[in-house]
Amino acid sequence: xxxxxxxxxxxxxxxxxxxxxxxxxxxxxxxxxxxxxxxxxxxxxxxxxxxxxxxxxxxxxxxxxxxxxxxxxxxxxxxxxxxxxxxxxxxxxxxxxxxxxxxxxxxxxxxxxxxxxxxxxxxxxxxxxxxxxxxxxxxxxxxxxxxxxxxxxxxxxxxxxxxxxxxxxxxxxxxxxxxxxxxxxxxxxxxxxxxxxxxxxxxxxxxxxxx
Numbered sequence: 789x790x791x792x793x794x795x796x797x798x799x800x801x802x803x804x805x806x807x808x809x810x811x812x813x814x815x816x817x818x819x820x821x822x823x824x825x826x827x828x829x830x831x832x833x834x835x836x837x838x839x840x841x842x843x844x845x846x847x848x849x850x851x852x853x854x855x856x857x858x859x860x861x862x863x864x865x866x867x868x869x870x871x872x873x874x875x876x877x878x879x880x881x882x883x884x885x886x887x888x889x890x891x892x893x894x895x896x897x898x899x900x901x902x903x904x905x906x907x908x909x910x911x912x913x914x915x916x917x918x919x920x921x922x923x924x925x926x927x928x929x930x931x932x933x934x935x936x937x938x939x940x941x942x943x944x945x946x947x948x949x950x951x952x953x954x955x956x957x958x959x960x961x962x963x964x965x966x967x968x969x970x971x972x973x974x975x976x977x978x979x980x981x982x983x984x985x986x987x988x989x990x991x992x993x994x995x996x997x998x999x
């Protein structure tokens with residue numbers, strides 16, 4: 789009976805996080821697309837919406853995990869990484885690089901993110917969890933390729949929409965992603981010996997020869 793309750797709780801949490809992600813995406817997309825329609829040259833806004841849609845769509849199709857990290861820190865980091873969109877300033881900011889250059893960085897990051905999520909399949913999710921060990925596609929090169937795509941996408945957007953608020957938000961997101969890497973690996977290393985073998989084969993977490 790306990791196992792049934794645990795499974796029901798896990799599914800309920802999945803549903804709550806997914807519905808929250810959809811609502812947040814809708815709010816963000818409405819504001820971002822409105823700004824983009826007023827100034828169609830701001831391609832980075834359109835790309836940000838595309839990236840968010842990809843993430844939410846894939847999370848909706850993800851399978852329920854066998855083990856989930858429900859520690860307060862893990863939940864807090866997930867909330868920050870998932871629901872930060874409404875805090876972004878979408879009105880024109882400072883261009884530290886040209887719009888097209890930022891859009892190019894974003895596009896490369898989004899393409900890598902999509903490739904990584906296709907490699908991962910239905911094992912993608914919001915909270916750190918044990919779903920399955922994936923060793924194909926992008927996961928042959930680094931252990932957390934999706935986060936590499938996020939970093940590139942975030943950087944491209946920030947450098948073309950810079951301001952103190954956006955700077956603080958993305959600095960926080962960068963820190964959250966690094967912490968999530970360690971939390972996810974903690975779950976996988978404890979629950980699956982296959983992941984330990986994978987770590988020995990693929991040495992770098994995010995950037996080859998760096999980290």
